Amino acid sequence: xxxxxxxxxxxxxxxxxxxxxxxxxxxxxxxxxxxxxxxxxxxxxxxxxxxxxxxxxxxxxxxxxxxxxxxxxxxxxxxxxxxxxxxxxxxxxxxxxxxxxxxxxxxxxxxxxxxxxxxxxxxxxxxxxxxxxxxxxxxxxxxxxxxxxxxxxxxxxxxxxxxxxxxxxxxxxxxxxxxxxxxxxxxxxxxxxxxxxx
Amino acid sequence: xxxxxxxxxxxxxxxxxxxxxxxxxxxxxxxxxxxxxxxxxxxxxxxxxxxxxxxxxxxxxxxxxxxxxxxxxxxxxxxxxxxxxxxxxxxxxxxxxxxxxxxxxxxxxxxxxxxxxxxxxxxxxxxxxxxxxxxxxxxxxxxxxxxxxxxxxxxxxxxxxxxxxxxxxxxxxxxxxxxxxxxxxxxxxxxxxxxxxx
DNA sequence: CTAATTGTGGACCGAACGGTCCCGAAACAC
DNA sequence: GTGTTTCGGGACCGTTCGGTCCACAATTAG
Numbered sequence: 001x002x003x004x005x006x007x008x009x010x011x012x013x014x015x016x017x018x019x020x021x022x023x024x025x026x027x028x029x030x031x032x033x034x035x036x037x038x039x040x041x042x043x044x045x046x047x048x049x050x051x052x053x054x055x056x057x058x059x060x061x062x063x064x065x066x067x068x069x070x071x072x073x074x075x076x077x078x079x080x081x082x083x084x085x086x087x088x089x090x091x092x093x094x095x096x097x098x099x100x101x102x103x104x105x106x107x108x109x110x111x112x113x114x115x116x117x118x119x120x121x122x123x124x125x126x127x128x129x130x131x132x133x134x135x136x137x138x139x140x141x142x143x144x145x146x147x148x149x150x151x152x153x154x155x156x157x158x159x160x161x162x163x164x165x166x167x168x169x170x171x172x173x174x175x176x177x178x179x180x181x182x183x184x185x186x187x188x189x190x191x192x193x194x195x196x197x198x
Numbered sequence: 199x200x201x202x203x204x205x206x207x208x209x210x211x212x213x214x215x216x217x218x219x220x221x222x223x224x225x226x227x228x229x230x231x232x233x234x235x236x237x238x239x240x241x242x243x244x245x246x247x248x249x250x251x252x253x254x255x256x257x258x259x260x261x262x263x264x265x266x267x268x269x270x271x272x273x274x275x276x277x278x279x280x281x282x283x284x285x286x287x288x289x290x291x292x293x294x295x296x297x298x299x300x301x302x303x304x305x306x307x308x309x310x311x312x313x314x315x316x317x318x319x320x321x322x323x324x325x326x327x328x329x330x331x332x333x334x335x336x337x338x339x340x341x342x343x344x345x346x347x348x349x350x351x352x353x354x355x356x357x358x359x360x361x362x363x364x365x366x367x368x369x370x371x372x373x374x375x376x377x378x379x380x381x382x383x384x385x386x387x388x389x390x391x392x393x394x395x396x
Numbered sequence: 397c398t399a400a401t402t403g404t405g406g407a408c409c410g411a412a413c414g415g416t417c418c419c420g421a422a423a424c425a426c
Numbered sequence: 427g428t429g430t431t432t433c434g435g436g437a438c439c440g441t442t443c444g445g446t447c448c449a450c451a452a453t454t455a456g
Contacts, residue, residue: 214434261415
C-alpha cells in the first residue's frame with residue numbers, strides 16, 4: 001500500500017535500474033486524469049498513457065489513487081509556480097497583475113478541461129479527505145498569492161477580497177465547461193475590478 | 199435507446215400498470231448521483247436506491263445516461279423555481295435579494311455535495327454535449343434571474359455583473375467542497391456587494 | 397565469472413460493470 | 427370468466443474493472 005520513494009536517485013545498491021522516467025510517466029498520467037477524470041480513467045488506459053506495465057506501475061506508485069495524489073501534488077506545485085511567475089511578469093500595478101492572475105486561473109492551459117485540482121475536488125473531495133486537504137492547501141495558496149498581489153503591505157486584511165476574486169475565477173471554470181462563449185468569460189472576469197478596492 | 203414517455207398517465211389501454219412512482223424513483227436516483235457522481239454510481243446501487251428492478255429501469259428510462267438527463271432536467275426545474283421563490287420571499291430591495299440568491303446558489307441543500315448540475319458539468323460536459331447544453335441553459339437561467347433581480351428595469355444591461363455574481367457563488371461551491379470553513383464562505387459571498395453597482 | 401537483486405511483460409484473479417432477456421405474475425378490456 | 431398486455435425479479439451476457447503474481451531479463455557487487 002505504501003509507495004516506494006518516487007525520487008530515489010539511481011542508487012549505489014545492486015539491481016536493475018528503472019527503465020523509465022517516473023516524473024515523465026506521472027505527467028502522462030496527470031494529463032489523462034485531467035482529460036477524463038479519475039473514475040473514468042481505467043488502469044489499462046493509464047498504464048498505456050504512462051508507457052509502463054502494470055507491474056512497474058504498482059511497484060512505483062502503489063495504486064491508482066497513489067498516482068492521483070502524486071500527480072495532484074506535482075500539478076499544484078507547477079501551477080502555483082507558473083501563477084506567481086505570470087503575476088510577476090505582468091505589467092506593474094496590483095490591478096493589472098490581479099487581472100493576469102485571474103485569467104491564468106480561469107484558463108490553466110487546460111482548454112475546456114479546466115483546472116485538474118478543481119475537477120478532482122468536485123469529483124472526489126466529499127469522499128476523500130486526502131484530496132480535500134490537498135485541494136484546500138492549493139486554494140489557500142492561490143488566495144494568499146492574490147492577497148499579496150492585491151495589498152503587499154497588509155495581505156491579511158485583503159484576505160476576504162482575495163478569496164472572492166479567486167472564487168470569481170473558479171466560477172468561470174464552470175461557465176466555460178458548460179460551453180459559454182469566451183467573450184462572456186472575459187467580460188465576467190473584467191467585473192473583478194469592482195472587488196479590488198476595500 | 200429511446201426512452202418511453204415518462205409522463206404517461208395511467209392509460210386507457212390494457213396491461214398491468216406501473217407498480218412504482220417514476221418521479222419518486224427519479225428523485226432517488228438524483229440523490230445518488232448527487233452524492234456519488236455519475237461514473238461512480240453503479241447500476242446495482244442505482245436500481246436499489248430507486249427501488250426498482252433492472253427491467254423496470256430500462257423499460258422506463260432507457261439507460262443510465264437517460265436517468266441522468268431526466269434527473270438533471272428535473273433538478274434544474276426544481277432548483278430554478280426554488281431560487282426564484284426564495285428571492286421573492288426575501289426582504290425587499292435588490293441588494294438583500296441578491297444576497298439571498300447567492301446564498302441559495304452556494305448552498306443548494308446539498309451540504310458538501312454542492313450543486314448537482316455543477317458537479318455534472320465538471321465531470322461530464324467536456325465529453326457530453328447533451329449535459330453541456332443542459333448545464334448552459336441552467337446557468338443562463340440563473341444569470342437571467344440575478345440580472346432581473348439586480349436591475350428589473352434594464353436586466354440586459356446588468357448581464358455582465360449578474361454573471362460575475364453567479365460565478366462568485368459557483369466558485370464558493372468549490373471552496374466548500376475542499377473543506378473551507380463556513381464563516382469564510384460567508385465572508386466571501388459578502389464581497390458580492392461590490393459587484394452590484396455599475 | 398557468480399551471486400544477488402530488481403525491473404518488466406503478461407498471464408491471471410475474483411468481482412463488478414452496463415445492458416439484455418425470459419418467464420411467471422398481475423392487472424386491464426371485454 | 428377469457429384474452430391480452432405490461433410489469434418485474436432475477437438469471438445471464440460478454441467485457442472490463444483494479445489489483446496480484448510469477449518467470450525471466452537486466453544490471454549490479456564482489
